Amino acid sequence: xxxxxxxxWHWMAIGLLVGSLWAATQLFYGIxxxxxxxxxxxxxVVMTTLKAPAFVDIFDNGNxxxxxxxxxxxxxxxxxxxxxxxxxxxxxxxxxxxxxARRRFKPDAREWQTRTFRxxxxxxxxxxxxxxxxxxxxxxxxxxxxxxxxxxxxxxxxPSIRAYFDELNRKYGAGSMLYRYAWWExxxxxxxxxxxxxxxxxxGIWPVIIGLLAGAxxxxxxxxxxxxxxxxxxxxxxxISKSDQVTEKDRxxxxxxxxxxxxxxxxxxxxxxxxxxxxxDTAVRKLEGASVEETKKALEDKADRAKAFGAGRTDFYxxxxxxxxxxx
Numbered sequence: 001x002x003x004x005x006x007x008x009w010h011w012m013a014i015g016l017l018v019g020s021l022w023a024a025t026q027l028f029y030g031i032x033x034x035x036x037x038x039x040x041x042x043x044x045v046v047m048t049t050l051k052a053p054a055f056v057d058i059f060d061n062g063n064x065x066x067x068x069x070x071x072x073x074x075x076x077x078x079x080x081x082x083x084x085x086x087x088x089x090x091x092x093x094x095x096x097x098x099x100x101a102r103r104r105f106k107p108d109a110r111e112w113q114t115r116t117f118r119x120x121x122x123x124x125x126x127x128x129x130x131x132x133x134x135x136x137x138x139x140x141x142x143x144x145x146x147x148x149x150x151x152x153x154x155x156x157x158x159p160s161i162r163a164y165f166d167e168l169n170r171k172y173g174a175g176s177m178l179y180r181y182a183w184w185e186x187x188x189x190x191x192x193x194x195x196x197x198x199x200x201x202x203x204g205i206w207p208v209i210i211g212l213l214a215g216a217x218x219x220x221x222x223x224x225x226x227x228x229x230x231x232x233x234x235x236x237x238x239x240i241s242k243s244d245q246v247t248e249k250d251r252x253x254x255x256x257x258x259x260x261x262x263x264x265x266x267x268x269x270x271x272x273x274x275x276x277x278x279x280x281d282t283a284v285r286k287l288e289g290a291s292v293e294e295t296k297k298a299l300e301d302k303a304d305r306a307k308a309f310g311a312g313r314t315d316f317y318x319x320x321x322x323x324x325x326x327x328x
Contacts, residue, residue, distance in 0.1 A: 006210075012203030019198025023190045030075045031185050033097045035116035042066070042096070042119040043131040047168065047177060050101075052143035062104040066117075069098040069179040071162050073186040074123055092123040094161055096179075121161035132156075134167050144172040 041064075045054045048065035056064050077093040096119040101112045129135070135152060150171050158164040168177040183189055 008207050011207045015198040015202030019195035023194035026190050031072050033095050033118050035118035038117045038119050043128050062102050064102045067099045072182045094121045123160050124157045125161040126157045144176050146171050
């Protein structure tokens, strides 16, 4: 079977199966983003921007800020803890990824250098008291102002780091803490998007591409099926219209034509009979004119003149036997 012989529903089933297997693979291995792991530095620079960077001495006396923050869905932490002294954790975490830019205070390094990073936020999330911009009253880096009448939450922990970011936006205004949540990596999205994607790509687009390639001559030519009686179906006999039916007038006309044909045959036969009759009459007259003795003698002479073959016992092949001539 060639590829062009597959029906569209075959490709749809294949695409659905491939998408489901890919989704199961993603859920099995989980989300493990790339980037350099950052621990305490991230909490310190979480609200920095290009216009209001943070000054840190751990980067060789330079400025630092973060961009393109993205929170990933919860997953099981099966890796080592951020602090090497702590044992490996087994609870849920949320990865936070983004770009961190730094600029050192050196004559030869005045350009910003950017790299990717990832931060492992435990669930529930408990911010560091030193860099908790919700519980502290001072405005970080002088770029944000809290709302008047803002009431601090009584709890010091949050269900997730996403809830902590939302609390920062409530305190300093919407857009103060910019981030994006990667909903397409959640379990329900993976089990929905991947199978539908496989269904559309393999079941919808791929058959069209196969058809175009086959039409352009890149596919194998189909063999003509051998003709057989099983390929043909019986049909109902055609109904005879009234105009094609035999009427009484047609029967009479057919009988007249048969009678005329018989008459012509009789006339042609009677025209050849006289010659034959003359010959027969002549032969009869000759027979009637001869006597019995003459007729008998003629028959004996004819019998004597008859040829015989292989009459002798010593003959190995047919030999004509001649009658013995009488000696005078």
